Amino acid sequence: MLLTNHSMVEQLKLTDRKIELIKKLFDLTRADADNLLAAEPFITRNLDAIVEEFYAKQLTHLEVEIVIGDSETLSRLKNSMRGYIQEVFSGTYDQNYVTNRLRVGKVHKRIGVSPALYMSAVRLLWDILSDQFEKQYEEGHCSRDEADRRQRSLTKLLMFDVQFVFETYTGALVAEVQKAKQELEDYAHDLAETVAKQTKELRELSCQDGLTRLFNHRAFYERMRVELASCARRKEPLTLVYFDLNDFKLLNDNYGHIVGDQMLEALGSTILNSIRETDIACRYGGDEFCIIMPGATNGHAKDVCERLINGFVSRNDKHKISFSIGICQTGPDKLMSGDELVIAADKRMYLAKAQAKLEPGFWLCDTQESLGKFGMFVCGDGG
Numbered sequence: 001m002l003l004t005n006h007s008m009v010e011q012l013k014l015t016d017r018k019i020e021l022i023k024k025l026f027d028l029t030r031a032d033a034d035n036l037l038a039a040e041p042f043i044t045r046n047l048d049a050i051v052e053e054f055y056a057k058q059l060t061h062l063e064v065e066i067v068i069g070d071s072e073t074l075s076r077l078k079n080s081m082r083g084y085i086q087e088v089f090s091g092t093y094d095q096n097y098v099t100n101r102l103r104v105g106k107v108h109k110r111i112g113v114s115p116a117l118y119m120s121a122v123r124l125l126w127d128i129l130s131d132q133f134e135k136q137y138e139e140g141h142c143s144r145d146e147a148d149r150r151q152r153s154l155t156k157l158l159m160f161d162v163q164f165v166f167e168t169y170t171g172a173l174v175a176e177v178q179k180a181k182q183e184l185e186d187y188a189h190d191l192a193e194t195v196a197k198q199t200k201e202l203r204e205l206s207c208q209d210g211l212t213r214l215f216n217h218r219a220f221y222e223r224m225r226v227e228l229a230s231c232a233r234r235k236e237p238l239t240l241v242y243f244d245l246n247d248f249k250l251l252n253d254n255y256g257h258i259v260g261d262q263m264l265e266a267l268g269s270t271i272l273n274s275i276r277e278t279d280i281a282c283r284y285g286g287d288e289f290c291i292i293m294p295g296a297t298n299g300h301a302k303d304v305c306e307r308l309i310n311g312f313v314s315r316n317d318k319h320k321i322s323f324s325i326g327i328c329q330t331g332p333d334k335l336m337s338g339d340e341l342v343i344a345a346d347k348r349m350y351l352a353k354a355q356a357k358l359e360p361g362f363w364l365c366d367t368q369e370s371l372g373k374f375g376m377f378v379c380g381d382g383g
């Protein structure tokens with residue numbers, strides 16, 4: 001509901017019938033309206049003096065002075081007070097009258113008039129107007145009985161007014177609480193989203209190698225465990241490719257660690273470009289890398305290695321470096337443990353590396369213990 005599309009009376013569902021019911025609660029009758037209306041000529045004559053007396057007394061309180069704040073506001077308030085007193089003695093207390101009371105409540109709440117301050121002003125006005133009734137009696141404008149009846153009617157009407165003012169006070173407070181609650185809920189929601197996002201990022205970071213953005217050593221074993229279990233369940237093979245750069249130390253020594261780092265980074269992205277989404281690339285440590293290939297045989301793994309070597313060579317890097325590869329397939333019938341698989345692949349990688357020491361280049365040793373140089377795999381006993 002857009003509040004600005006509805007009057008205050010509508011928002012509070014104050015129909016004529018409801019207003020009449022409230023009047024009944026306060027025993028505010030037609031006779032009371034007539035009593036106050038009868039006092040109207042005398043009150044109107046003294047209106048300015050009444051308003052002046054009211055503000056003179058009000059301004060003896062520092063809190064009131066602070067709330068009013070300046071002469072323009074004071075003069076505006078005096079005008080409003082004149083209008084209010086005239087309404088009090090108009091004898092008509094309909095929806096229009098009620099709307100004005102609600103507005104007063106809203107303004108008082110907005111400018112920060114506390115209920116205590118508001119009630120003290122009502123009491124003061126009641127006092128001043130009661131004196132006026134006494135004067136009317138003393139000056140012979142009305143009988144004792146009429147002055148007393150006017151006084152009682154005034155009390156009822158002021159009480160009637162006060163409850164409307166507080167209706168808007170509480171309404172505004174409830175709206176503020178709801179707004180604060182909504183803001184708090186929005187904040188909590190945003191916070192939960194931020195925490196979830198950051199937790200996800202942290203989790204990813206804790207699994208990642210900072211240089212190559214591949215999975216790190218810790219994540220490698222975790223992923224290996226999960227993939228071996230799922231391959232065992234699906235009765236599928238799993239192949240591990242394990243490789244190590246050849247003479248990487250020389251590159252570092254000759255050209256510095258920054259060049260070494262760039263080489264490792266380049267290798268990381270070449271690996272990612274050479275594998276399928278289901279394959280898992282990891283930096284095992286230093287210049288050693290692994291690719292876990294769920295569902296793949298050593299034949300598939302060789303194809304991937306060929307793509308990888310091609311990609312790596314075609315980078316056109318002035319620093320030439322090769323790597324040695326060990327491949328080990330397990331399953332589909334009985335699968336090795338992760339440790340067994342790493343040991344087996346590592347052993348084959350060292351066989352390839354031994355060969356690379358004799359004849360530099362990309363050497364690969366697969367699960368059949370065959371050794372091959374990139375592009376022309378030849379069988380060897382390997383052992």
Ligand SMILES: Nc1nc2c(ncn2[C@@H]2O[C@H](COP(=O)(O)OP(=O)(O)OP(=O)(O)O)[C@@H](O)[C@H]2O)c(=O)[nH]1
Pocket residue numbers: 211244245246247248249250252256257258259260261264285286287353
């Ligand atoms: N630039 C760089 N170098 C690294 C990083 N991690 C390990 N290294 C270096 O990698 C080199 C590995 O040396 P080795 O284990 O002797 O291996 P290698 O020189 O490739 O020799 P072989 O494996 O026998 O071919 C060492 O010089 C390490 O300092 C890294 O993050 N950045």
